[in-house]
Amino acid sequence: MDKYSINTKNFEGPLDLLLFLITKNEVDIYDIPIVEITKQYMDYIYARQSMDLNVATEFLIMAAQLLEIKSKMLLPAETDEQEEEADPREELAKRLYEYKIFKEISSYLAKGQESYFHTFIKDPMYVKTIFVEPESIDIDLDILSNIMKRYLAESKILSDRLDNYEKFQTEKVTVYEKISEIKTALANNGSLSFLKMLSQQKNMTHGITLFLAMLELMKQNLISLKQEKNFDDIIIGINSGEQIG
Amino acid sequence: MDKEILKKAIEAMLFAYAEPLEAALIADVTKTDIEQVNNAASELADEYNYNMSGLVILKLKDKYQMSTRAEYFEYVQALFKEYISSKLSQASLETLSIIAYRQPITRPEIEAIRGVNADSSVKNLLDRGLIKEAGRKDVIGKPIMFETTDRFLLFAGVCDLSQLPDFEEFSQNIQIEAEEEIS
């Protein structure tokens, strides 16, 4: 036999190599001719070493185990609790057997992967489009109050920072002042971005008052609100037939 | 190529691609021409409509896209609403709402607001693709910042964020404070 003919084979590990040798020598896993198999295994390791110094540690550990088994086989057999002779090869045989079963399973799974790799699953990120609703939603007070809460939540954090500053503030702002602010802006621009207006408010008191002013204008039926979709900005518009300013 | 096969191939391509797909590209891939593609795609779209399938094939200029049918929108919407409320723990929901309103935000900042360790909820949200990393903050320790993803927008777009339990409380407290200030 050409000792080095197996060099190019790519083994997954020492157990894989051992299984190869066992099959090649047509021997039983539970009755390995340890001297011969160890010799072939060592030949393989040496051959690899001469070509590639980075022989995996795992192969060397197995070599040591094989040599240990070989030396135990030379000694008189031990007996275990049941007075039966312990076979030093038994543990290795069990490992090899178990590993062989898993190799069998992996070739079974390998067959199945063909159709798996030929199947595409949609990327769950791309669902946006289904939520695009072409028409604007008329806004009710619930939506409006939600937007307001969002603003409040954001400004809470801002106001934490401005706390000290605000303590010295005694300025009062009235709903009436804010109503005229909205009216003036509407008269100039035709429509307004609610979030933009909010962001221009000096502090939260102004923001809240602006909100109340908007509610008042809505009540008077002077303005209407539109929103493209949930959480979008709200656009304030003048109701048709109404005079502003 | 047989028209029936072309139709099925278009079906599979539109599904996998998810975004609007150019008729020219379909023709390229299937070695047909644009006319054949338009022909097959419009037959396919008709069949979907005739059967009132849960899906539709939309024509957008020179592109096609597969999408859910508007008639079944409520179920899809309910599904995502259910997902967000049943699948996320209270802690994750809290962390998610903080990130949603304060993004980009670092973990220490989240923890400062929540008052508890946010490791596992941040990990959970990352795993679910609801948030993602957004660079590092230029402060000591260069902590990673987080922001919400497109997927989050999807969830948020169909469910009312202000109804998230802790956020409701959070904003109510502020409202009370605000009202006191005004009066």
Place this chain on the structure above:
Amino acid sequence: MDKEILKKAIEAMLFAYAEPLEAALIADVTKTDIEQVNNAASELADEYNYNMSGLVILKLKDKYQMSTRAEYFEYVQALFKEYISSKLSQASLETLSIIAYRQPITRPEIEAIRGVNADSSVKNLLDRGLIKEAGRKDVIGKPIMFETTDRFLLFAGVCDLSQLPDFEEFSQNIQIEAEEEIS
């Protein structure tokens, strides 16, 4: 709910959700029961198969998933030029087999069976979403345990782990082979 409408709603939900979707969640959202959902989904899957649709509906345990039909693979693949149909290496397949039949299992336990380091194959399987972490084992060092995912079910072409052949079956195959070889 009318069965035909339920089928269309399931169609729309599976498309939108993209990932494996629990029958129980569908039942919840559509205000039906799981039996009705299973019934409608299996009819839908049959129709898809009967028409050789470009899509298939797969059952994975108690979940459903929509995907493209393998027969149209070449067209879909051509769309994704960067997509490389890389199959699993022998090392990854071995590690996957061990995890499938011994889950939950730690890396050292996998290594004990394979006799080699399993770092890179475990990482590869995690990246591909075929396995996931499953908590830590209560032994020294608290090593992470791994288990297979729903995607593994797709990979193995079964709808439930219990449908995988018994471990004993493989062991019998080996014994038969061995006897034949030796005799």
